[in-house]
Amino acid sequence: xxxxxxxxxxxxxxxxxxxxxxxxxxxxxxxxxxxxxxxxxxxxxxxxxxxxxxxxxxxxxxxxxxxxxxxxxxxxxxxxxxxxxxxxxxxxxxxxxxxxxxxxxxxxxxxxxxxxxxxxxxxxxxxxxxxxxxxxxxxxxxxxxxxxxxxxxxxxxxxxxxxxxxxxxxxxxxxxxxxxxxxxxxxxxxxxxxxxxxxxxxxxxxxxxxxxxxxxxxxxxxxxxxxxxxxxxxxxxxxxxxxxxxxxxxxxxxxxxxxxxxxxxxxxxx
Ligand code: DGL
Numbered sequence: 001x002x003x004x005x006x007x008x009x010x011x012x013x014x015x016x017x018x019x020x021x022x023x024x025x026x027x028x029x030x031x032x033x034x035x036x037x038x039x040x041x042x043x044x045x046x047x048x049x050x051x052x053x054x055x056x057x058x059x060x061x062x063x064x065x066x067x068x069x070x071x072x073x074x075x076x077x078x079x080x081x082x083x084x085x086x087x088x089x090x091x092x093x094x095x096x097x098x099x100x101x102x103x104x105x106x107x108x109x110x111x112x113x114x115x116x117x118x119x120x121x122x123x124x125x126x127x128x129x130x131x132x133x134x135x136x137x138x139x140x141x142x143x144x145x146x147x148x149x150x151x152x153x154x155x156x157x158x159x160x161x162x163x164x165x166x167x168x169x170x171x172x173x174x175x176x177x178x179x180x181x182x183x184x185x186x187x188x189x190x191x192x193x194x195x196x197x198x199x200x201x202x203x204x205x206x207x208x209x210x211x212x213x214x215x216x217x218x219x220x221x222x223x224x225x226x227x228x229x230x231x232x233x234x235x236x237x238x239x240x241x242x243x244x245x246x247x248x249x250x251x252x253x254x255x256x257x258x259x260x261x262x263x264x265x266x267x268x269x270x
Contacts, residue, residue, distance in 0.1 A: 002027040003225070003236060004058030004066035006051070009037035009162050010253070011196030012069035013261055015095065018218035019067075020242075022226050027242040029061045031270060034248025038158040039072040040127025040194070047129060048077040052085060055092055057270055061243065065091045065235040067225065071193050071217075072127045075135035091235055095217050096139050098224035099191060103215060104143045117144045119189045123180050123212075125204070126193035128153040136193060150184035152176050154194070161196045164256050170203050177207035192216045199260060245270040 005016050009032050016030050031054050033039075039047050051073040058066045068074045074094030086092050101107070104117045124136055131153040140147060154176045160169040180187070190212050192198055198216040205214050229236060246253045246267040257265035 002029050002061065002063050002240065002242070003229075004028075004055070004061065004063030005030045005069050006054050006058060006066055006073070007032055007070045007195055008039040008050075008072065009034045009158070009196070009248075010256055010260060011158070011161065011194060011199070013257055013265070014195055014198040014216075014218045015067065015069035015221050017261055018222040019225055022222040023229070026229070026236060027240060029058055029063050029242065030244045031058055032244070032246045032248065032253060032267070033270075034162070034246050034253050036247065037162055038127065039070065039076075040129045040153075040158055041155075042072075042129060044076045044129070044133070047073055048080055051077040052081060054270075055081070057245070059090060061245075062240070064089065065093070065229075065232075067221065068092060068094045069195050069221065071095060071195065072129045075126075075130040075133040079135075091232075093225075093228070095195070095221050096135060096193075098220040099193075099215060099217050100136070100139050100143060101224075102220050103189065103191070104140070106143055110143075114141065114143050114145045116146050120146060120148060121184055121187050121189075122147055122149045123184055123187035123190040123208075124149055124151040124193050125154050125176060125180070125190065125197060126151065127158060128155060130193055136191070148184070150180060150187070152180040152183075154197070157200075158194065158196050161199055162256070164259060169200055173200050173203045174207050177204065187212055189213045189215060243268065 078094045131151045157172045244267040247270045250267045253267045
């Protein structure tokens with residue numbers, strides 16, 4: 001039994017870490033498409049083609065359920081995949097909905113009409129492709145009214161994190177927060193809408209100020225997945241072992257992953 005976790009690169013390790021801590025008995029197969037990262041600057045067709053190829057590879061590993069731990073893929077490809085591509089015995093789930101349910105204080109599967117919620121001014125930090133898709137605003141509009149969302153496309157940040165250049169990454173976070181604040185001076189909440197960004201969560205919080213509530217996905221996705229697997233236990237596929245796969249250079253990716261998670265991670269070629 002195994003569940004697949006997909007990301008364009010290393011950022012999904014934040015989700016992998018949270019789900020493995022929450023469900024130590026479940027084997028997870030992680031697939032990082034590092035040779036094609038960043039996805040955030042690609043067009044929707046490109047993201048769709050890369051994401052479907054990766055998901056097929058995870059099905060081959062015995063993962064009937066795959067989590068797209070990548071906001072860009074969730075925003076630009078998931079709906080198209082769910083409409084016409086996924087066979088009936090497989091599931092592919094994204095990372096947007098758990099975050100929006102937390103922001104709008106809804107329970108899983110609450111399909112009641114949109115209503116007013118506690119927050120009115122929300123800052124969204126995400127990749128250029130996620131911002132362009134407007135998927136976050138669309139999902140939010142199904143659940144909440146009267147929420148003003150200002151989105152900041154954080155160009156360059158994923159590349160800096162993938163390269164392990166944390167000095168550049170910190171400078172970029174601070175300049176993107178400044179740019180956001182020029183458009184929305186007093187956000188009440190900030191969404192880290194890219195799986196790479198929790199690796200910089202402390203810098204985001206510092207630049208935004210202590211009174212801004214920063215939402216990051218990893219724990220929310222873990223709680224949501226745990227709940228899903230209780231309700232759909234057969235979706236844990238036939239795979240037996242936890243593995244890390246990459247389309248990039250396994251040695252380089254393993255070194256960066258070990259640095260990020262502060263424990264030894266060994267990637268194999270996908
Ligand atoms: N980590 C992915 C996300 O959550 C994509 C980053 C990228 O490849 O640009 O959006």
